[in-house]
Amino acid sequence: MSTNDQPAAPAKPVLAQPAAPGKPAAPSDQTAIIAKRWRAKRGSLIMALHEVQETYGYVPRDVALKLAPQIGVPVARIYEVLTFYNYFKTSAPGKFVVSVCTGTACHLKGSGDILANFSAQLGCKEGESTTDKLWHLQGVRCIGCCGIAPAVIVNGKVFGKLKPADVGDVIDKVLTADAAAAKV
């Protein structure tokens, strides 16, 4: 396994980075701010939804309902879009989102076994969360790290060149890093 002990990579969270789940919900006027930012721009529903998901970790129903009139898009359109794109989540994921790449390069290098090991060790199926809502396990299509396949991302941090036996190690590392961050 090639990895390290530094915090999440990339270092700065950007537009598309899901927020660290578990952090306190954003203030209620957040929806208004997002709506205001994107309302004037044509066709920016998807950008607004990205921002919602970045804020809450998913797109909560009440936020979608509130966003609709403010951004001038029917609720049905919002759900039409939400359900089409794989990236959007409509229910809260776990605190740690484990995305196992199941793209071609990773598939050939055994991502199936890695996914299976995560599933066994976390005790939840692909696409589901653990009962304590701490972990969410998902398969994703290529995260662009094919050169270091097989690859896994946990909350933005990439782990590359994994072997199935490394899975326990990754889980430990994530927990250790989280405990260290909580202390600070």
Added chain:
Amino acid sequence: MKPEEITIKAQARAAEQQAYAFRLFCCDSTGCISSGAISIQDALNEELAAAGAAEKVEVVPTGCMGLCSLGPLIRVSRQGTSEDVLFKEVTVDSARTLIKDYIAPQLNGGVPELGELAKFILPLDIPFFKKQIKIVLANAGLVDPERLDDYLARDGYVAASKVLTSMSPDQVLAEIRDSGLRGRGGAGFPTATKWGIARNAVGDNKIIICNGDEGDPGAYMDRCVLESDPHAVIEGMMIGAFAMGANQGIFYIRAEYPLAVERVEKAIKDARKAGLLGKAILGTSFNFDCEIRLGAGAFVCGEETALIASIEGKRGTPRPRPPFPAIKGLWNQPTCINNVETLANIARIIIKGGKWYASMGTEKSKGTKVFALTGKLKNSGLVEVPMGMTLREVVFDVGGGSGSGTPIKAIQTGGPSGGLIPAEHFDTPISYEHLQQLGSIMGSGGLIVMDEDDSVVDIARFYLDFTVDESCGKCAPCRIGGKQLLLLLDKIREGKGSEADVTMIKRVALAMQKGSLCGLGQTAPNPVLSGLRYFREEFDERLNCKDGAKGGCSCGHDSPCKAN
């Protein structure tokens, strides 16, 4: 900014670079970051400070150096010598040693001590590097993608300045036509022709879109270009916009690529601040600006009309063409969609001339192509090779051959839309036409190598499962046909198939190819068909595997029939 200021800034930065005794280029792209690149850079900076050498040595965070499987990589460049030294698989400890035993002694006029470091050196004269020609990736690994002046120091925005101040749109089109450049997004449509159509189209607000959706799973060329050299893509876009008379540019980038998004965002802001984007660029009457729109995880959104729907804030479903986007696209305006790599070629072509570009490649496929080499290879990574190079050279020389020791049996180009090419055809030169003749396509540049341990039936199923999952569901041939193909293939995999099922696969495939609305459905059967064409025996094994439930067949694969 005035055109002269580009030169002044470029020279200033070049002088600054030359004043350093050493420059340490540290790969700061996603692959190497995941293996610790950031803590390594911190360690380098710490050691340099401790040695009092921070002023003499520059640590440059760069884009991808290509050999991601051996990262983190550091390229040590000593001023006044042309021989750089590349270190692979660097750790925090070896990074510290690098400063203490290798750099510091040289700064003090002494002799460097390689010692343990010797085993981290990766010779730069290995075929992986020597056989490449870098045009698109010329700056990747040599500039800090977050510094505009680094780009300027390497002839950045010189082409844009030349175009805006001394060329007419027709001259730009002529230069690109001479180059023979064809779209790198997959289909290989001549770029000059596409721009010409957009130029002649009627509309007040023409738009140029950079397609950074990169949906092919197992390919990451565009990600690396955007992360390593974002200004080159902006510059290419600006030149295209000038040629067709567009004032607005949009980057459509996958949300799964946060670092690429961040760097493009910074590059746009920096260019705007320097007056390279916005109104009256470089003191001319040309206005152009660009912005970013994110994808949201839908492969079909790489298709032009679906991409447009997505930017308009809708579900990403394609629509019939014509009208083509170049006539009626985003917001019904003439819209030109180009791939990231296509755009990254433009500035270089303007500077060096279309004829220079056309001197590389085959009769109909000019220049270079970037490939993401992955799978069962020794050297996995990103490479740029001239068109016309044989597949064998790419797989065995550049890629270093099998990484597992098991013989290589085939490659797949073009991802889910492409096909398998068996080892006996490896002497084929890389060109749009040659790959098509073999039943595959050039595609966007994913090149996946399979060895004898990999099952062709499994790979075919893998891709089909992907396209069925990603089908937008709008047209029946793709939605229903794909699902039926998958069921038939599963039947065969499980040892329950018959010859009639193979015939049915071919019939359904034909219906999908002829009847699907967009390229996704039209090409989805390719992996299965090419599997049947070249590796029929692997399908036959499953067909004859009537004893599957007892694990009785000899196919040697971990097939589902053996699970019970």
